[in-house]
Amino acid sequence: MEEHDQSRLEELLTCPVCQDIFRDPRQLPCGHSMCQSCLNNLLEHSSNSPLRCPDCRAQFGEVVDVQRSYALAHISEDYKLCKSRREKLAKKVYCDCCPESKTLAFKTCLKCEVSMCKDHVTNHLELPAFTGHPLVDPLSDIVERKCPQHKDEVLRYYCNSSRRYICNVCALDSKQLRIGSEISSVLQRQLTDHLSQEFKALFDHVAESTGAISRLQEDFQHYRRRPPDLRVNGVTFILLFLWFIVLYYAYSYFVENQMLTETLEKQCPKTPSETL
Template sequence: MADNSQLAVMLTCSVCQDIFRDPRQLPCGHSFCMACLESLIDFTSDVPFRCPDCRTYFGSVIGVQKSYALACISEDHRENNKAKQKESVFCDCCPEKMEPAIKSCLKCEVSLCKEHLQPHLECQAFLGHTLVPPLGNLSSRRCLEHKGQVLKYYCSVSKTYVCNICALERNQRNLAEESSTVLEGKLTDLMNQQYNSVKQTVENCKESVIKIKEEIRQELTTHSKDLWINLVTVLLLGLWFISVYYAHSLSVDNQILQDKLQKQQSQLHDMYRMFAEKPLNSPSHSQRNGDNVGDFHFLSLNIDSASAYLKVSPDLQSVERVKTKLPHPSHPARFEKVPQVLSNQCVSSGRHVWVVEAEGYWDIAVSYTSIQRKRKGKDGAAFGVNAKSWSLMRNDIGQLFAYHNNSKKILNKTLNHNKVAVGVDFGKDIISFLEVGATNNQLHEFKAQLTEPVCLGIGLYRVDPHSRVSIITA
């Protein structure tokens, strides 16, 4: 017979992360709450429905049946848990009275009665605290690997709950694997191109030798032996020069290829070393002192947020404006009214610097992830026209503008280089833009009271001139 914790895991719906309510079984054998299945089917009405656990496709008609035994077991387990919690959980703030607790705070890790719960409901300082039904043993909600971190997320792969640091580490590991795959593909394509080029050169040399032999054979019938010898000497000398030229060209190409390969391997090595050696800090528990959190060594673009008029590179490091609308699938995070894109990585504390290389008509911004994605106009999705983003814009004639909360400021400065550094300092509440060159030129600085995680934003609003922005990763 499985113990109580194992039984709770087996009776937990992988969609809502709660004990089954009115469970229904799919043809693949996995069970979910009826309300969860209806929500998933409504959300995926335009594509074939897939099982959230095994990813099996089903047709337009999905046969489900109610699991009566599972429904009875789930309901009985829920009632037993409620009874146990009501019997054994008391308020931690009044131990002498043994007052029953009605809520537990996962942030403070205490159980509270009705009287001591009022500050959590009324004071602004406790707005971010998560209140749940009374829990008798709050220590079981902590991560064993990262001491003090609360288990908030459910991992469908390991079938266990994980903390936010575990989730962030897995996300970074997946990004590193994806980057490694992209780099490997690019190197393979480059080496194939070099091989095909050398192969074509050799084939051309062979054809040239065959033609020369044929010409020599024809010349022998009409010219003397001395003329033939002179002709052969000249042709051999020409072939020698051609061979030397192609050998030198191949040597230069190989050296360039080796330099690129060494640089890519160095970047990948630094990336793996960062994941292996640098501890990751939880965004929700980081201090706002500006010295504890290091910069992200790897920054990539979120393709799900990219407008249909923006083309993101396969390695997620650059984006360019296109004239024809691309067939991007619909996504809640996608910008629909303005050609903009956000980065995958966001930060919520410390000091960070991102460097980009930009050309054409561009807008580089720092934005909250909660920025609108669908609306135009004031308080809309465009960077700088709302209170959730701060941007630096360069138009087609080189003029610079600073935007925030629909306020425009003309900057009497020009760019001599095409590299711009974006700095975010949570400790001082400063967002700054600098030109990267022989000497760093301060372009503009915002004083911003940052209250949410921020990420890098890029806007490319015109096709002419050609507009493109790339993230500098090394």
């Protein structure tokens, strides 16, 4: 039943022109698809006659409106990878511990990267030293399953975002990167909220200072009507008072920003790319 489903899927993913799995498929106005290269060949050989769909024989004008079928392209690429992997698994795998007798392997240890027959796999099954060594069906492509970035690691997981297989170190790096991104987002949101509150408080202080300046202007007008000696002393006092207010708010704002920056640098962890 599974072989029938696989053959049926391969039939649906086969180009009607080249009779191979779709490569960069393009969808015709009638709904059928074909490879981009096959479509170009048909257009070159049908310059004097209208293009016909190879499946339903529908005719099109001189200008054919085609679109790239992204879903079909992804399905075709995944099917090619799965088919290639099944073909490699179908190859005979021999025991690495008895190369002279050419004994078929029974299991492959992903940690030792060795294929073993039923006799040599006994130690992995019984001895406590091999606890935690994952045993899988014999693999013929154990060397090809090496991670290109981490040569000592074997590819174990499939990453949906990058559409490729990754090892344990890659999975840990991606997890740390994701955690770092989440922490950075949380800190950024907290920093934005804190700055919003600080700016609101600063605006309130500015409003209070504006009111105080208005009152001081009224007092200044009152002082102007005083004798010259008293007027000079009153103006000097007002200017000094305003200067101390400005210095106080500027220093407070500078200290709060400095403390917030130091806290953010301590809490934000370095990403793997920064570490490397």
